[in-house]
Amino acid sequence: MVEKPKLKEVPVREAIGMMLPHDMTQILPGEFKGRLFKKGHVVTEADIEPLLSIGKEHIYVLEMPEGFIHEEEAGLRIARAVSGGGLVLTEPYEGKVSMKAKHLGLAKVHEEAVHELNELEGIAFSTIYGDQVVQPGQTVAATRIIPLIMEEARIERLEELARQFSGPIVEVKPFLKKRVGLVTTGGEVFSGRISDKFGPAIRSKVEALGSVVVEQRFAPDDKELIEQEIIRFLDEGVDLILVTGGMSVDPDDRTPGAIAGTGAKVVRYGTPMLPGSMLMVAYKGDIPILGLPGAVMHEPFTSFDVFLPRILAGEKIAEQDMTRLGYGGLRKC
Ligand SMILES: Nc1nc2c(c(=O)[nH]1)N[C@H]1C(S)=C(S)[C@@H](COP(=O)(O)OP(=O)(O)OC[C@H]3O[C@@H](n4cnc5c(N)ncnc54)[C@H](O)[C@@H]3O)O[C@H]1N2
Numbered sequence: 001m002v003e004k005p006k007l008k009e010v011p012v013r014e015a016i017g018m019m020l021p022h023d024m025t026q027i028l029p030g031e032f033k034g035r036l037f038k039k040g041h042v043v044t045e046a047d048i049e050p051l052l053s054i055g056k057e058h059i060y061v062l063e064m065p066e067g068f069i070h071e072e073e074a075g076l077r078i079a080r081a082v083s084g085g086g087l088v089l090t091e092p093y094e095g096k097v098s099m100k101a102k103h104l105g106l107a108k109v110h111e112e113a114v115h116e117l118n119e120l121e122g123i124a125f126s127t128i129y130g131d132q133v134v135q136p137g138q139t140v141a142a143t144r145i146i147p148l149i150m151e152e153a154r155i156e157r158l159e160e161l162a163r164q165f166s167g168p169i170v171e172v173k174p175f176l177k178k179r180v181g182l183v184t185t186g187g188e189v190f191s192g193r194i195s196d197k198f199g200p201a202i203r204s205k206v207e208a209l210g211s212v213v214v215e216q217r218f219a220p221d222d223k224e225l226i227e228q229e230i231i232r233f234l235d236e237g238v239d240l241i242l243v244t245g246g247m248s249v250d251p252d253d254r255t256p257g258a259i260a261g262t263g264a265k266v267v268r269y270g271t272p273m274l275p276g277s278m279l280m281v282a283y284k285g286d287i288p289i290l291g292l293p294g295a296v297m298h299e300p301f302t303s304f305d306v307f308l309p310r311i312l313a314g315e316k317i318a319e320q321d322m323t324r325l326g327y328g329g330l331r332k333c
Pocket residue numbers: 184185186188189194195196197198199244245246247248249250253276277278292293294295297
């Protein structure tokens with residue numbers, strides 16, 4: 001049961017130490033109209049004159065029942081309980097506390113925890129979908145309580161629940177600065193018959209997340225030659241290798257075979273997201289090797305854009321990550 005806060009009328013001079021139940025507005029015609037005191041403000045000695053100057057001989061104050069806390073304190077406590085690195089909390093506004101990205105990064109949200117905390121009555125904890133790239137200042141989550149006041153015990157329960165999940169419930173992981181090797185396959189590009197469009201597209205996606213393509217090398221549709229270029233990058237110690245083109249069903253599509261031919265462990269070839277279904281993710285030791293299909297060259301958001309930020313944030317891609325892209329994965333076909 002949500003208890004209603006009680007309002008009591010008191011002479012303003014007796015209100016010191018008591019809490020205002022609503023915002024108080026000041027109007028100075030032609031000069032100012034706005035909030036003089038915020039809801040939840042605790043009245044001090046210095047506030048008496050300003051209150052009298054806006055005509056408040058008597059004011060309503062909030063009678064806080066024993067064991068209850070105000071929405072602003074509750075909002076701040078929830079935000080502190082759920083947030084991890086890479087986030088800054090805003091001041092409460094109308095009881096709402098927002099959690100904003102401190103820097104460019106990958107938003108991580110513990111979905112089950114969000115559902116569980118919201119089962120507590122009177123709690124509203126709202127987040128964006130996880131695993132998205134967020135810009136500095138972008139709101140990742142926000143919280144408020146529904147009533148104006150709440151039993152402190154319920155907030156303590158939420159804090160305890162939040163601690164039971166391993167790691168923070170919301171955080172923004174920074175991107176690591178990785179060195180990326182790019183192998184572009186295709187006889188038509190290698191021979192100069194057409195000009196390369198993959199290079200600029202990949203560079204701009206990689207650089208937007210703070211990493212760098214150290215070199216782009218070209219190979220014809222020849223399994224051994226593609227393999228050699230991948231191995232050369234591995235020997236040079238790059239952090240990630242991207243191989244473009246030759247990912248589908250034609251006899252000249254040699255990239256999946258070449259990636260596997262290096263001895264890399266293939267996580268999966270193919271993912272149920274459109275565009276970008278012919279993507280391959282493999283690992284040679286800790287080094288990810290991705291085969292990128294045609295759509296990555298010309299579509300702004302493909303399966304590559306799902307996995308690249310996670311890899312650059314230091315995460316390892318598992319087979320289930322790839323098989324679970326079908327639900328909601330139909331973006332364009
Ligand atoms: N019967 C089927 N047809 C296709 C399938 C399929 O499963 N069954 N998959 C489709 C999908 S999805 C894609 S994506 C495309 C092509 O995938 P590939 O990665 O094999 O791409 P390529 O065949 O190598 O090239 C396609 C197209 O793009 C041009 N290209 C390639 N690289 C470059 C580059 N670096 N710069 C500029 N242009 C490039 C290439 O010349 C071709 O025109 O297959 C579908 N078909």
